[in-house]
Structures are given as C-alpha cells and as structure tokens.
Amino acid sequence: MCGIVGFTGNTQAAPILLDGLSKLEYRGYDSAGLAVRDGEKETEIVKAKGRLKALTEKTNDGLALGGSCGIGHTRWATHGEPSETNAHPHVSEDLAVVAVHNGIIENYQELREKLIKSGYRFYSQTDTEVAVKLIDYYYKKYQAGPVDALARTMMRVRGSYALAVMFRDYPGEIYVARKDSPMIIGVENGETYVASDVPAILKYTRKVYYIGNLEIARLEKGNVTFYNIDREEIEKELTEIKWDAEAAEKAGFEHFMMKEIHEQPKAVRDTLNSCVKDGKIDLSAVGLSEEEIRNISQITIVACGSAYHVGMTAQYVIEDLAHIPVRVELASEFRYRNPLLDKNGLVIVISQSGETADSLAALREAKEKGVKTLAIVNVVGSSIAREADNVFYTLAGPEIAVATTKAYSTQLIASYLLAAQFAWVRGEIDEMEYSRLTAELMTLPDKISRLLEDKERIQWFAAKFANAKDIFFIGRGIDYAISMEGSLKMKEISYVHSEAYAAGELKHGTISLIEDGTLVVGVVTQQKLYEKTLSNMVEVKSRGAYLMGLTSYGHYSIEDTADFTVYIPRTDERFATSLAIIPLQLMGYYVSVAKGLDVDKPRNLAKSVTVE
Numbered sequence: 025m026c027g028i029v030g031f032t033g034n035t036q037a038a039p040i041l042l043d044g045l046s047k048l049e050y051r052g053y054d055s056a057g058l059a060v061r062d063g064e065k066e067t068e069i070v071k072a073k074g075r076l077k078a079l080t081e082k083t084n085d086g087l088a089l090g091g092s093c094g095i096g097h098t099r100w101a102t103h104g105e106p107s108e109t110n111a112h113p114h115v116s117e118d119l120a121v122v123a124v125h126n127g128i129i130e131n132y133q134e135l136r137e138k139l140i141k142s143g144y145r146f147y148s149q150t151d152t153e154v155a156v157k158l159i160d161y162y163y164k165k166y167q168a169g170p171v172d173a174l175a176r177t178m179m180r181v182r183g184s185y186a187l188a189v190m191f192r193d194y195p196g197e198i199y200v201a202r203k204d205s206p207m208i209i210g211v212e213n214g215e216t217y218v219a220s221d222v223p224a225i226l227k228y229t230r231k232v233y234y235i236g237n238l239e240i241a242r243l244e245k246g247n248v249t250f251y252n253i254d255r256e257e258i259e260k261e262l263t264e265i266k267w268d269a270e271a272a273e274k275a276g277f278e279h280f281m282m283k284e285i286h287e288q289p290k291a292v293r294d295t296l297n298s299c300v301k302d303g304k305i306d307l308s309a310v311g312l313s314e315e316e317i318r319n320i321s322q323i324t325i326v327a328c329g330s331a332y333h334v335g336m337t338a339q340y341v342i343e344d345l346a347h348i349p350v351r352v353e354l355a356s357e358f359r360y361r362n363p364l365l366d367k368n369g370l371v372i373v374i375s376q377s378g379e380t381a382d383s384l385a386a387l388r389e390a391k392e393k394g395v396k397t398l399a400i401v402n403v404v405g406s407s408i409a410r411e412a413d414n415v416f417y418t419l420a421g422p423e424i425a426v427a428t429t430k431a432y433s434t435q436l437i438a439s440y441l442l443a444a445q446f447a448w449v450r451g452e453i454d455e456m457e458y459s460r461l462t463a464e465l466m467t468l469p470d471k472i473s474r475l476l477e478d479k480e481r482i483q484w485f486a487a488k489f490a491n492a493k494d495i496f497f498i499g500r501g502i503d504y505a506i507s508m509e510g511s512l513k514m515k516e517i518s519y520v521h522s523e524a525y526a527a528g529e530l531k532h533g534t535i536s537l538i539e540d541g542t543l544v545v546g547v548v549t550q551q552k553l554y555e556k557t558l559s560n561m562v563e564v565k566s567r568g569a570y571l572m573g574l575t576s577y578g579h580y581s582i583e584d585t586a587d588f589t590v591y592i593p594r595t596d597e598r599f600a601t602s603l604a605i606i607p608l609q610l611m612g613y614y615v616s617v618a619k620g621l622d623v624d625k626p627r628n629l630a631k632s633v634t635v636e
Contacts, residue, residue: 026112026126027098028207029224030188030198033215033245038086041096042079044217044224047424048098049076049625054106055099058083059113059122062091063195067122071111093196095188097124105149114153116160117145120192123159125152126220127184127205135180155181159189170199174240175255178203184381186220198243202235206379206406209233211262214246221377222265222403223422230265234405263405279623281425281517285609286476291430292602293469294419295437303462305445311414312398317449321368323350326358326386330432330512331374334400336505337601338372338439344598345453345461346446355382358389365395372398372442376423376431378406387411400438402431416442425624427517429609432509433472436602440465443598464596468603471593475606482607485572485588486614489543492520496537497608498527498564499547500557506547506574506601510608517626518615527560540568545608548575548582549592549600561585574604 027048031037038060045056056079057071068089072078076098083089097112112124129135132151135158140146144157158180163173170191184204191199200207200218210217212229218241219225225232233248235241239258240251250258277283299305323342325335335352342350353363355373359382365371371390375383378401387408390397399412402420409415418434444465448458489495495514497507507524514522525534527546538544546561548554554575562585565571573586576594583589592603616623 026124026220027224028095028124028126028186028188028218028220029097030095030124030200030218030243031215032093032196032198032243034092035215036086036090037092037094038083038089040086040217040228041094042076042083042086043227044219045076045079045096045098047223047226048219048221055108055111056097057099057111057113057124058086058089058094058096059115059124059190060089060091060094061190061195065091067115067119067190067192069113069115069122071108071113073106073108073111093190093198095122095124095190095198110148110150112150112152114148114150114156116157121156121160121163121189123152123156123187123189125155125188126186127203129155129181129185130183131181132183151183155185155187156189163191170194170197171240171242171251171255174199174201175251175253177201178238178240178253188218196245199240200235200243201240203238204379204381204384204407206377207235208405209235209241209243209248211246211248216243216246216248218243223424226265226422231262232265233260233262234410235260236410237407266404278617279425279613281427281429281613281623284423284425284430285606285613287421288430288433288606289469289473289476291418291420291434292437292472295434296441296465296469298417298419299441300462300466303459305441305448305462307416307441307445310398310416314449316396317446319368320348320370320446321366323348323370323372324358324363324365324390325350325352325372325374326355326383326390327352327374328355328380328382330428330509331376331380331383331435333505333509333512334374334432334435334439335372336508337436337502338443340502340505341440341598342443342446345443346450347452348446348450353386355380355386358382359385363389363393365390365393367394369395370398371395372400373408373412374400374435375406375408376402376418376420376428376435378403378408380408384408384411400435402434426626427513427612427623433602433605437465437468440599440602461596464599468595468599471595471603472606474593475603479610482590482610483614486611487618490518490615490618492543492615494537494539495520495522495543495545496534496564496569497522497524497545497547498530498557498560499524500527500553501550502598502601503527503547503549503553503557503604506549506604506608507545509601509605510545510547510612513609513612514615517612517623518619518621519627520615527557530560530563535564535567538564538567538569542569543572544569545572545574546582546586547604548573549604550597558582558585574607576600
C-alpha cells in the first residue's frame with residue numbers, strides 16, 4: 025500500500041528519490057522518509073509526517089542530502105499511527121541496517137517478543153521495525169552477509185512484504201526482497217533503480233527486471249544479481265516497459281483523475297484493437313482455445329472494489345449472451361470459505377494492478393483446486409498475470425488517481441469481448457449477431473468522447489449537491505451494477521455518504537432513508553426494466569427526493585419524473601455500462617472539487633491494496 029523508491033548510481037540520490045516518491049504518493053501519504061549514504065560516511069535519515077511536500081521542504085528538494093545511494097518511502101499507515109517516529113526508513117540501533125517496507129508482517133508481535141528477549145529495544149509501533157531488527161539479528165549472528173540475513177528473515181516472517189535494505193558494511197549497494205508485494209528494478213547508464221510501481225522510474229529507464237516471489241536482489245551501480253530463498257544465484261530476463269514517462273504526468277489537467285477520465289476513449293480503443301482483427305474477436309493472445317471455451321461449465325468472477333462491479337456487469341452480459349452460469353465473488357470473502365468450483369469451470373480474476381492481495385490469494389485457491397484461471401489485469405509482469413493460466417491484458421496505461429476510471433472501463437471491454445466470443449464459439453449467437461455486436465463495440469470510444477464534451481452541465485449540477493449528506497443510486501439489472509460503481513466513485517473521493525440499491529428493494533426498508541431534498545440518481549438504460557425503475561423513482565420523489573435520471577436517448581418520458589436528466593448515446597443495452605459510468609465519474613469528481621478535496625489522494629485510501 026506504501027511507496028518504495030531506491031537508487032544507486034553516480035549522481036545525487038535524494039532528488040531522484042523524491043521525484044520517484046512524488047509519482048508514488050497515491051500509494052501512501054501519511055508520512056515519508058529518506059535514507060541516503062555518501063560512500064563510507066554514515067547514512068543520513070530524514071523523515072516527515074504528512075504529505076511528501078513536508079519532506080521535500082525539510083531536505084531542500086533533496087539537495088541537503090549528499091550521497092549517491094539511498095532508499096525512500098511514502099507511508100500508508102497499517103501498524104502504528106501516522107507520525108515521524110513510525111515513518112520509514114527504520115533502523116537497527118547502531119544503524120548497521122536501514123530499511124523501508126511495504127506490506128504487513130503478520131507475526132510481528134511474536135517476533136518482537138523474541139527480539140526483546142535477545143536484547144533489542146523498539147522505538148516505534150510498526151511491524152517494519154521488527155523486520156529490520158530481525159534482519160540485523162541474523163546478519164550479526166551468522167555473519168554470512170546480506171543475502172543470508174534476508175533469506176533467514178524471509179523464512180521466519182509471515183505475511184506480505186517488499187523490502188529495500190541498506191547495510192553499513194556494503195556502501196553503494198541496496199538489497200531487496202519480495203513476497204506478495206510488488207517491486208520492479210530498472211537499470212540505465214550504469215545506474216540502478218528500484219520501486220514499488222512503474223511510474224516512479226519511467227523518467228529514468230524503461231529497462232526493468234521483475235523480481236519474483238521469495239526472491240532477493242543485490243543492486244549495485246548498473247548491475248543487479250538475483251537469488252532465490254536458498255541463496256542460489258538465478259538469472260532474470262531484462263524487459264522493456266512500453267509506457268512512456270508522459271503517460272504518468274498530468275498533461276495540463278488539474279488532477280490525474282480528470283486526465284484519466286479523458287483518456288478513456290483511447291484506452292478503450294486500444295484494448296478493443298488488441299483483440300478485434302478484421303471485424304472478428306481474436307483471443308489467441310489470451311490463450312483460450314475454442315475447445316476450452318466450449319467446455320466451460322461455469323464461470324466464477326473474483327475481484328475487489330471497482331473490479332467487482334465490472335464482474336457484476338460481466339455476469340449479466342455473459343449469462344445473457346453465452347448462457348454460461350456466472351457467479352461474482354468478493355475476493356476477500358472467496359478465500360475464507362470452501363468455494364464449490366467445478367473442475368470444468370473457469371475462474372476469472374480482475375485486478376488493475378495485478379497485485380491485489382485478496383484477489384491473488386483467490387487465484388491461488390482456484391489453482392490449488394485444479395480449476396482453470398484467467399486474469400484480466402493492466403500491469404504486465406504483475407503477480408496475478410504471472411500466476412494465472414491465461415491473461416487478458418487491458419491497455420489502460422498507467423493509472424495514478426486512487427479512484428479508478430480508465431482501468432475500470434477497459435476491464436468492462438475485456439468482459440464484453442469474452443462474452444461475445446464465448447457466445448459465438450458455443451453457438452449461442454449467429455454470425456450476423458456476432459458481427460453486429462463486434463461492430464457496436466468498436467463505436468464505444470467515439471460515444472465516450474461525445475459524453476465528455478458535455479461535462480460542464482454535470483459540473484453545474486454537481487456543484488448544487490456539494491454539501492449533500494446522503495446520495496442514493498438505484499437501478500435494476502445492469503443498471504444496478506452501474507449504480508454500484510457510481511456510488512463508489514461518489515463516496516471514495518467526495519466523502520459523501522452514498523449507497524447503491526437494487527431499485528426493487530426500496531420497499532424492503534431502504535425507502536425509509538429518503539428525506540426532503542435527498543438526491544436519488546435513477547439509472548435507466550435497460551428497456552425491459554424502464555417502466556419498473558421509473559415507478560421506483562416516482563415512489564422516492566413522492567417522499568421528497570430530488571431526482572437525477574440517467575438514461576439513453578429515446579426515453580424522453582423520464583423528464584416528466586426526474587428533476588435533472590443526463591442522456592447517453594444509444595448502444596446495445598448490454599454495453600450501456602461503458603457509457604453510463606462516464607457522467608457518474610464526472611459527477612463524483614466535480615462534487616469533490618467543489619468541496620475543495622484532494623481528488624487524486626482521498627483520505628484513508630491507497631491505489632493498490634496489497635495487504636489484507
């Protein structure tokens with residue numbers, strides 16, 4: 025959940041570390057810290073509570089810290105309150121070991137007690153300090169070097185971690201270790217970088233190594249050596265990141281979120297073009313054969329947050345088109361029960377980062393049960409992508425804002441393409457319908473662009489409800505799935521209490537929450553459900569609600585009921601989510617802006633949830 029950056033090379037490290045951390049601040053912003061070393065001199069450590077800006081000011085943009093080797097960290101608090109003491113880097117008493125850490129050490133209390141018995145004292149409330157002092161303990165006890173100390177620590181620690189460690193006896197070197205928490209290593213012109221996410225090092229290099237689970241790496245200037253947990257040296261392939269540095273910048277937009285909302289037409293088009301060739305869907309890159317598709321008995325979609333809402337839409341679309349039974353599971357629930365999976369079934373795991381802890385655990389659970397797995401992910405080389413049997417890469421590019429927009433939209437496209445291709449291969453639709461659906465999918469980028477041209481009207485409406493205490497979203501079928509994501513966008517960045525309800529459930533208690541002036545957003549894109557949802561909207565309006573209607577062109581009678589109406593272009597109703605979500609993303613954004621909040625870094629949230 026936190027951000028790690030490390031550098032060793034021939035130039036001053038601190039400005040590079042701060043620049044990298046600025047690209048990762050979306051991963052954690054309770055506190056930040058740097059540890060920098062200049063040759064044989066003692067390591068200098070500077071920490072600051074709050075946003076990265078405080079650390080930048082404290083170090084004069086990093087210029088106050090000499091040295092060409094260092095590690096940095098932005099923290100999202102898990103163990104211990106946000107404070108300078110709890111901020112990383114953490115150190116052993118004699119500064120022999122200095123480290124930063126992402127993840128959670130689950131058995132840290134047990135380890136802490138044992139270390140106390142061995143004479144160690146603790147100054148913070150963090151699990152990271154326990155890890156640092158355990159490394160120090162093994163380093164001094166066995167005197168076999170950093171790789172040995174890290175390997176022994178990894179065998180004792182339970183939980184997830186990405187560690188970047190500096191040892192006093194090894195100037196100019198950084199040692200890293202990883203388990204279930206992302207880490208990427210880059211090299212360029214005799215210098216070496218490490219980070220917990222790609223944007224931190226894109227400015228400096230696109231040549232990277234992916235360090236695997238339970239592996240260790242030794243970083244020297246321009247050189248990286250990898251080891252497995254048995255301390256054996258292993259080979260790694262250098263790969264090239266296709267994103268460029270500009271893709272991770274704001275490009276003139278006030279916030280990353282607004283930039284990423286506007287990037288949706290391109291992201292959707294790129295994802296479509298990766299699979300649609302000459303008017304037909306080609307899943308050869310995904311790796312699913314037609315025989316495998318025909319033999320699928322059931323599908324289980326596992327995801328968290330917005331990806332779970334993609335799964336809800338996918339359930340409706342796949343069942344309607346391909347006639348395959350689909351269940352959608354929250355990854356955090358899936359892994360803690362004994363799910364009934366058919367050996368001929370398919371488990372689809374959806375994750376933007378490919379590192380989501382609960383989703384990764386669910387993937388492993390499915391594989392242990394011998395069920396075929398398919399990952400829909402955005403990050404090449406991520407843990408979920410590497411471990412799944414098949415991968416559908418979405419081409420959203422780097423997504424920086426905590427609230428997902430373009431990654432969500434590309435995940436929807438992936439689910440539509442799978443649904444249409446499954447239906448065609450299994451003989452559930454004829455060639456004419458297959459061609460029609462494929463052609464309609466290709467129109468979505470331009471229709472999204474048209475919606476973005478009308479954003480000022482939504483901005484005006486959002487400003488009226490910036491002080492709302494409660495906002496409710498209602499819909500049926502796919503419209504309920506749309507409502508769930510619209511509600512999440514509202515609550516996560518504007519801090520307005522917001523809920524989504526299946527419209528037919530209003531009478532079963534929910535309608536008691538409606539008061540005079542309460543904003544209710546009715547999503548109505550499904551023709552068969554139009555009249556029923558409209559009657560639910562009338563019910564809440566009669567109890568004092570202020571109604572916003574979200575519908576497709578052609579449903580003009582909604583204006584007789586709704587106080588404010590937003591129209592989306594007509595499309596196949598199964599694909600309506602891709603269009604209807606755009607006004608709801610904009611609405612959440614503009615309410616947040618009107619309240620003067622930090623849109624890209626909402627409180628208590630981080631971009632990649634790599635811990636439970």
